[in-house]
Amino acid sequence: MNAIFDALKWFGESAQWSGPDGIPHRFVEHCWYSLLAFAVTVLIALPLGLLFGHVRRGRLASVTGFAVTSSANAARALPTLGLLILAVVLTSAGDLVPILIPLVVLAVPPVLVNAYAGVQQVEPGLRDAAEGMGMTGAQVILRLEMPVALPLILLGLRTAAIQIVSTATLAAYVGLGGFGRYIVDGYARQEYDQMAGGAILVALMAVLIQALFTVLRRWAVSPGVRLQYAGA
Amino acid sequence: MTPVSPALAALAIGDDGEPLIRWDWIRRNLSDDILSALKEHLILSFTPILLGLVIALPLGIACARWRRLYGPVLAVTSVLYALPSIALFVVLVAFSGLTYTTVVVPLTLYTLSVLVPSVVDGLGSVPAHVRQSAVAMGFGELRRLVQVDLPIALPVVMAGLRVATVSNISLVSVGALIGIGGLGELFTDGLRRDFPTPLVVGIVLIITLALLSDLILLLIQRLLTPWERARATRRKNRGQSRDRDRVPAAREGETA
Numbered sequence: 188m189n190a191i192f193d194a195l196k197w198f199g200e201s202a203q204w205s206g207p208d209g210i211p212h213r214f215v216e217h218c219w220y221s222l223l224a225f226a227v228t229v230l231i232a233l234p235l236g237l238l239f240g241h242v243r244r245g246r247l248a249s250v251t252g253f254a255v256t257s258s259a260n261a262a263r264a265l266p267t268l269g270l271l272i273l274a275v276v277l278t279s280a281g282d283l284v285p286i287l288i289p290l291v292v293l294a295v296p297p298v299l300v301n302a303y304a305g306v307q308q309v310e311p312g313l314r315d316a317a318e319g320m321g322m323t324g325a326q327v328i329l330r331l332e333m334p335v336a337l338p339l340i341l342l343g344l345r346t347a348a349i350q351i352v353s354t355a356t357l358a359a360y361v362g363l364g365g366f367g368r369y370i371v372d373g374y375a376r377q378e379y380d381q382m383a384g385g386a387i388l389v390a391l392m393a394v395l396i397q398a399l400f401t402v403l404r405r406w407a408v409s410p411g412v413r414l415q416y417a418g419a
Numbered sequence: 420m421t422p423v424s425p426a427l428a429a430l431a432i433g434d435d436g437e438p439l440i441r442w443d444w445i446r447r448n449l450s451d452d453i454l455s456a457l458k459e460h461l462i463l464s465f466t467p468i469l470l471g472l473v474i475a476l477p478l479g480i481a482c483a484r485w486r487r488l489y490g491p492v493l494a495v496t497s498v499l500y501a502l503p504s505i506a507l508f509v510v511l512v513a514f515s516g517l518t519y520t521t522v523v524v525p526l527t528l529y530t531l532s533v534l535v536p537s538v539v540d541g542l543g544s545v546p547a548h549v550r551q552s553a554v555a556m557g558f559g560e561l562r563r564l565v566q567v568d569l570p571i572a573l574p575v576v577m578a579g580l581r582v583a584t585v586s587n588i589s590l591v592s593v594g595a596l597i598g599i600g601g602l603g604e605l606f607t608d609g610l611r612r613d614f615p616t617p618l619v620v621g622i623v624l625i626i627t628l629a630l631l632s633d634l635i636l637l638l639i640q641r642l643l644t645p646w647e648r649a650r651a652t653r654r655k656n657r658g659q660s661r662d663r664d665r666v667p668a669a670r671e672g673e674t675a
Contacts, residue, residue: 191513263585264629266592268603269622272610276618353503360596361610370509374597379513386509393501 194383203384208368210388216364217392220283220355221348224290228347232295233340236302240336241328243307255303262296267354275361286358293354294347301343305336337408345400349393356389366392441616448617453605457624460601463594464587464628466523471530471583478531479538480564489539496532504529504593512597522594529590530583537579541572574647577640581633588629592621 197203203210239251270289278285309332317331333340359367369385372378445453482489507525515521545568553567592603600607605621608614641648 191510260585260633263582264589264626264633266589266603266606266622266625268592268595268600269606269618269625272606273615273618273622276609276613276615349501353505356503356505357593357596367505370505370596382509383513386506390502390506390510393503393506394498397498397501 191383193380194387197380197384198387213364213366213368214388217352217355217366220286220290220358220363220365221352223283224287224294224351224355225348227287227291228294228298228351229344231291232298232343232347233302236299236340236343237306237328237333237336239299240303240306241324241332252303252307255299259296259300262293265293267293268357268360271354271357271361283363286355286361286363290351290354294351297346297350298340298343301339301346302336305339305343306332308339309335334409335412337412338404341400341404341407345397348396348400352392352396353389356385439615440619444614444616445620452608453620453624456602456604456621457628459599460588460591460603460625460628463519463522463591463599463601464526464584466519467526467530467587468580468584470523470527471534472580474527475531475534475538479535480542482535483539483542492535496528496535499528500532504590505596508594508597517598519599521597522591522599526587526590530587533583533586534576534579537576538572541575542568544575545571570644573644574640577636577643581636584632584636585629588632589625592625 198210202208206212236255239248239255242248242251267289270292271286274285274288306328313331313335314327317327322330355365356367356370359365359369359371366385366388369381369388373380373382373385478492482492504525507528508521511521511524515524549567549571550563553563558567591601592606594600595603595607598604602621602624605617609616609618609621
């Protein structure tokens with residue numbers, strides 16, 4: 188237990204709150220990698236998931252359905268640390284891009300699968316009504332399927348965000364910044380208080396994101412949809 | 420150098436022409452490094468699965484019985500699930516030092532946070548009429564649980580078990596950052612020497628191990644639930660589909 192108190196003391200030292208190795212700077216770094224990876228993930232996975240979910244009939248639909256679901260299973264099996272290091276060893280170390288590739292590869296499946304499943308589960312009656320009102324395909328996706336699927340879409344986004352934030356910690360191991368620096372440097376120098384401090388910061392980030400998405404869900408999901416989910 | 424096929428030689432990359440895989444390295448290190456890492460990896464990933472299963476079954480059954488318990492348990496497990504494994508490893512070093520326990524405990528917690536909801540959902544999926552028939556036939560509570568409820572819950576529990584197993588196998592490698600990572604130690608080794616072969620070997624072995632375990636669990640599930648198969652064929656013949664066959668929403672992904 189003493190070790191944890193040491194970590195708390197570590198937070199109190201003024202050296203931790205300024206300079207390039209200070210918590211504020213590391214926080215900005217961590218957020219920067221995470222946001223970048225998250226943005227790329229959303230840009231790739233969300234439109235694809237919505238589109239694949241929207242197309243329901245035909246041979247193509249069954250092929251994409253299988254591909255989407257198996258991508259989620261495959262992503263679980265991928266060892267993050269290995270991919271990260273491989274990306275760095277194969278390219279030049281210190282670059283941001285080799286870090287982003289594994290982060291995005293691992294975060295795409297949860298967004299893709301949840302958007303896909305969310306749209307698939309929209310009641311056929313609702314879609315028929317929307318089409319009957321003369322909505323075009325794009326309108327059906329944006330104005331009906333997306334809002335109804337929003338709880339699941341948000342779940343996917345949250346999963347991806349948490350995954351990215353925790354994986355971004357590992358980026359320190361291949362020479363980048365972020366909160367992972369404290370863990371990696373602390374381990375190298377056998378300074379446990381610093382390691383534990385870093386671990387606590389990373390855990391706080393993850394909990395913060397979870398809270399953020401809970402709020403977002405309450406704010407963004409339409410009351411009718413929320414009711415339906417609460418009843419289910 | 421061992422002869423390398425042209426296709427593999429074409430994989431040569433980088434300015435120094437270092438190939439992606441050096442087969443002679445694998446041959447030299449197979450018996451010591453790779454196999455012992457594999458053994459460690461198996462121990463580190465399957466101990467938490469077994470522990471998790473042993474704890475999750477009674478806990479899940481209790482939660483399904485006393486629904487009030489489920490809310491708090493679910494809240495705790497979902498927070499635990501969000502915590503990055505590296506953070507948990509580091510914090511545990513303070514308590515258990517650099518031992519297997521430090522890796523096994525967080526992975527057991529992850530397993531629990533997947534399995535407890537599966538057990539509860541699985542038990543919840545027992546149709547009311549089935550339960551009532553069992554009661555009407557004079558089944559006592561324990562007998563009903565063992566002979567009726569649990570078998571019906573099995574597919575859902577097994578689905579959770581497969582998710583937990585696959586993610587545990589890949590998560591163990593993160594332990595390499597504190598020096599206990601099974602095949603993950605091949606990753607740190609590869610980085611230290613700027614040498615891709617151990618990385619490729621580690622990644623391939625971990626993925627193979629994960630997929631193989633998934634397959635084995637699936638086979639076990641099929642053997643344990645012969646009635647599901649019979650029902651599926653009957654349904655196929657009738658040309659119906661059932662809700663459960665549709666794409667399930669993904670469980671929350673695991674954190675690195």
